Amino acid sequence: MATDTVTLKIKRGESGGASRWEEFRVPRKPMMNVISCLMEIQKHPVTADGRGTTPVNWESSCLEEVCGACTMVINGRVRQACSALVKDLSPKGEPITLEPMTKFPRERDLVVNRQRMFDALRTTRAWIEIDGSHQLGAGPKVSQDDQEVMYPLSRCMTCGCCVEACPNYNDRSDFMGPQVISLTRLYNMHPSGRMQAGARLDALMGAGGISDCGKAQNCVQVCPKGIPLTESISVMGRETIKRALFGWLLKG
Amino acid sequence: MAAKSSILTQSNQVRRAIVVGGGLGGLMTVIKLCEAGIPVDLLSLVPVKRSHSVCAQGGINASVNVKGEGDSPYTHFYETVKGGDFLANQPPCKGMADAAPGIVFMLDRMGVPFNRTPEGNLDFRRFGGTLFHRTAFAGATTGQQLLYALDEQVRRYETLDVEDDRGVTVPGEKMVRKFEFWDLAGLVLDDEGVCRGVVAQDLKNGEMRAFRGDAVCLATGGPGLVFGRSTNSVINTGSAAAIAYKQGAIYANGEFIQVHPTAIPAADKLRLISESVRGEGGRVWVPKDRKDRRHGKDIPEAERYYFLEDRYPKYRNLVPRDIASSEIFRTVIHEGYSAEGEQAAYLDVTHLCKTASGKSAVRKKLEGVLEIYEKFAGEDPYENPMKIFPAVHYSMGGLWVDFEKGADGSLKPGSARNQATSIPGLYATGESDYQFHGANRLGANSLLSCIYGGMVTGPAMAAWREAQPRSAFDLPSTLFDTEHKRRVDEYAALGSRSGADYSVNPYQLHEKLGEMMLQKVTVERHDAELDGVLASLQDMKAQWRKAAALDPTAKGTINQPTVFLRHLDGMLALAEVIARGAREREECRGAHYKPALDPELHPDDPKAVGRDDARWLKTTLATYDGEGPTLRYEAVDVSLEPLAKRDYGKVSAAKKPTGEADAQGPANT
Known part of the structure; x- marks a missing residue:
């Protein structure tokens, strides 16, 4: 039987400092998610044992699971806090634990620095080269079948769930993560993006590239958008092998 | 250069x-x-x-x-x-x-x-x-x-x-x-x-x-x-x-302020269900019987009131947003219709999903939208009509x-x-x-x-x-x-707000502001209420000056509560611009609707002018005078197309759903 409150255990701390756990109890409401619990704490920053404290810092923006901002580790699993519903996490009033992602440096409380993921998008040239934004007529035709492959790949929010779950992604490795491999597949599929496919493959064959993937397949299980990351890795694995074997012929 | x-x-x-x-x-x-x-x-x-x-x-x-x-x-x-x-x-x-x-x-x-x-x-x-x-x-x-x-x-x-x-x-x-x-x-x-x-x-x-x-x-x-x-x-x-x-x-x-007709009500935010749902054939309805508490999917076709389709036979469910919002608002709030007894209407795609091919076509085009309902309301929208209500969407x-x-x-x-x-x-x-x-x-x-x-x-x-x-x-x-120095000092002053003089929690103050604006300055606007809002805003601005920095010792790091004080100050300033503009504009135009000036509701009142191009075809210009907004107006450039009545073929406001059991005129909510 659900109680009328929600108990949250939140791992807090400063950049580079030690962590501490704080426990909170907030009133339970229908359709409540983790974000609304955190908002409740902002309005009443008092711990479960009645001590005054500071509001918890966390990142959020859209609250619809399309921006990727509010990613954190909830009850041990990495996911977005906005789509984490209290009724599912705590059907009988069990405490809910919130922790920052572990693969990125902590900034404060639940906020981490995910810049490394955006840097990887620069390294892999994750864009389509266009001649300019001026009028050059209609774009290339794309079949419905190709669009149906490309659209799901393009929903990657750079949220970090996949790399949080990946055993090969950490501060001792350069691995750029499954998300950039999957995005490279997307740009290399595009009719004009394909023209720079080689440069992107070269980046994937460089430091931190596809060879650092240990095929643990955790990524695909935690992706909130259901992106076929392991399929992308195997497609790009083949492409990079082809380029490694025959690329010297093409380079001329 | x-x-x-x-x-x-x-x-x-x-x-x-x-x-x-x-x-x-x-x-x-x-x-x-x-x-x-x-x-x-x-x-x-x-x-x-x-x-x-x-x-x-x-x-x-x-x-x-x-x-x-x-x-x-x-x-x-x-x-x-x-x-x-x-x-x-x-x-x-x-x-x-x-x-x-x-x-x-x-x-x-x-x-x-x-x-x-x-x-x-x-x-x-x-x-x-x-x-x-x-x-x-x-x-x-x-x-x-x-x-x-x-x-x-x-x-x-x-x-x-x-x-x-x-x-x-x-x-x-x-x-x-x-x-x-x-x-x-x-x-x-x-x-x-x-x-x-x-x-x-x-x-x-x-x-x-x-x-x-x-x-x-x-x-x-x-x-x-x-x-x-x-x-x-x-x-x-x-x-x-x-x-x-x-x-x-x-x-x-x-x-x-545009109020979107179809959003899912919730505690942290009101999640939009896109207009594309109606663009692809989604229908808006309420049970004909105002006392009907059955689940949406259990209500037979003949007992559903498709009020947008009835009132706008040409555009049907695809009337512009302000019209759809005010029709839903009026139907639910004033006429007393509901969805399972809640203040909501249904947005329904289930009729498109009766066959496997229909369902897969809907999924292909609307999956991302419907997934939001599934994820946040916890119900399958392919099987159940979605419960929606208007929400503030765009300025x-x-x-x-x-x-x-x-x-x-x-x-x-x-x-x-x-x-x-x-x-x-x-x-x-x-x-x-x-x-x-x-x-x-x-x-x-x-x-x-x-x-x-x-x-x-x-x-x-x-x-x-x-x-x-x-x-x-x-x-x-x-x-x-x-x-630079001015802003450094300003932030330092915000960050040091602690002690007995600062008793107000800024997040609670924001909640109060939001509730007031949502209730009184959205779909329907009444002059007396707007006067009350403007008075309350003065009070809230005074409370803002007593709002505490909830994390005063955190320097050189992330400090969301102190930054929020700056944002709340801005929200109070804009709330006043919005409410004052609404109070002064004596007409109904687009998203700005005053029931007292609606000629459909008051056919015999000469003051109920509806849209008043002679006096109000003007852009509101708000300038900050050190306390709040001073308003003036400028002409709109309508040099290309002459004005026309904004008509989407509404049949009749008074039209009642056929076969309604207990038609009793507008409810008194």
Whole structure:
């Protein structure tokens, strides 16, 4: 039987400092998610044992699971806090634990620095080269079948769930993560993006590239958008092998 | 700047322009500036990829006429100004509609995975306020896909070197420098009132820094958080626009707030269910029996009241948003209909999902939208009618911006006047400006206006920069130091608010503000209530001065509660602009609806004028006088198309559903 409150255990701390756990109890409401619990704490920053404290810092923006901002580790699993519903996490009033992602440096409380993921998008040239934004007529035709492959790949929010779950992604490795491999597949599929496919493959064959993937397949299980990351890795694995074997012929 | 280098100062500093805000409007402005060879500093509250543009679901309008329906950009233009109840200046709207097909083609070239026809062309769907298939879309996350495409192009400019006037690479300098997690704190204005840069704060460590800029653009989004819960992202406080307003920029048409007809009610935010659901055949209804408490799917067809279809047989479920919102609001709140006894109506796609092929077609086009319902309401929308209610969605109002009309009556491209705010050197674009939507925005016109605004703003800033005799980078540093110190002191004062004098929790104050604005300044507006709101706002401003910094000892690190005090100050300022504008405007136009002035409700009252073009075909201009807004009005440019009655073929307000069991007139709620 659900109680009328929600108990949250939140791992807090400063950049580079030690962590501490704080426990909170907030009133339970229908359709409540983790974000609304955190908002409740902002309005009443008092711990479960009645001590005054500071509001918890966390990142959020859209609250619809399309921006990727509010990613954190909830009850041990990495996911977005906005789509984490209290009724599912705590059907009988069990405490809910919130922790920052572990693969990125902590900034404060639940906020981490995910810049490394955006840097990887620069390294892999994750864009389509266009001649300019001026009028050059209609774009290339794309079949419905190709669009149906490309659209799901393009929903990657750079949220970090996949790399949080990946055993090969950490501060001792350069691995750029499954998300950039999957995005490279997307740009290399595009009719004009394909023209720079080689440069992107070269980046994937460089430091931190596809060879650092240990095929643990955790990524695909935690992706909130259901992106076929392991399929992308195997497609790009083949492409990079082809380029490694025959690329010297093409380079001329 | 003619004699000196236009790119480098004598001390080899790169002369940059500044764009604040990394949503669609800001990113498009950056791209256009880079194409003009102007390096940019891009400041954003969040990593640009997490901007609010991601939330736009349905699509982007462009009259490409792919279905051979006879659609044209001129029709799009006309429906835009008609949808806006003729309050938008017509030349910029004409420019936007004309540019739209080219914009969609550009986005396609950038790699946006738009849905396709069997021939491989772009597919288009129907949206509200039109009878044409005019909306290009990428699944159900078009805004996200468009934002990513522009984000990628800007990322490319982050890797491209700055070149000086002779084409020589400047070592270590890239065309775009991104400053993410930075918040606008102030504008740097010189003695002539020209904007020469900004002061912004690094939210990761609290550091305040002055940026010089040879033109500055605010693309900082709308003020949805003024209404507490809305369909907006939590970053949409309007803080940057409020800072500009407090430093002298005119804020226009603040009272025009679009309420989207179909959102899922919840505690933290009201999640939108896109208009595309109705575009693809979704129907809005309530049980005919007001006391019916059955689950939606158990109510037989004959006992459902499809009130939009009954009242608007031509546009049916695709009337413009303001009309759909007020019809749902009236049906539920005043006429007492409900969904399972809750204050809600049904939005229903289950009739399209009766067959496997139908269901898969719906899934293909609407999966991303319906998934939101499934995820956040915890019910399967393919099997159950969705419970929805209107929610604050978009601000047609925003920073006033200029335009220059060309000989053809459309917007003149390249003019430095386009998108220029009333502060010289300061530009605005995207939802933070007021330009393209008049009194009500058509669905799928916001992505378009953001991108078109950016396409116009970039060249306008380039023209402004070119025409300036002195660059911001050649001005004495005291100008920047002064504003910098002012903002450092201001923040320090906010951060030290602790002790008995500061008893107010700013988040609780925000909740109070939001609830009041939501109840009294949205779908229906009553003068007496607005007077009450204006009085309460004075009280809330006084409470803001007692609002505490909830984390006063945290310095040199993230301190969200202290930064929130700044944003709350801005929200209170804009709330007053919105409420005052609504109080003063004595007519019904678009999203601004006063039941007391509705001739349909009061046929015998001469004061119930409805839309009053003779007195109110005017843009509201709000200027900050040190306490609150002073209002004046300016004429709207309606030089291209004559005004018409904004008619979507409503049959009769009094029409009752056939077969209703207990028709008893309007309920007294």
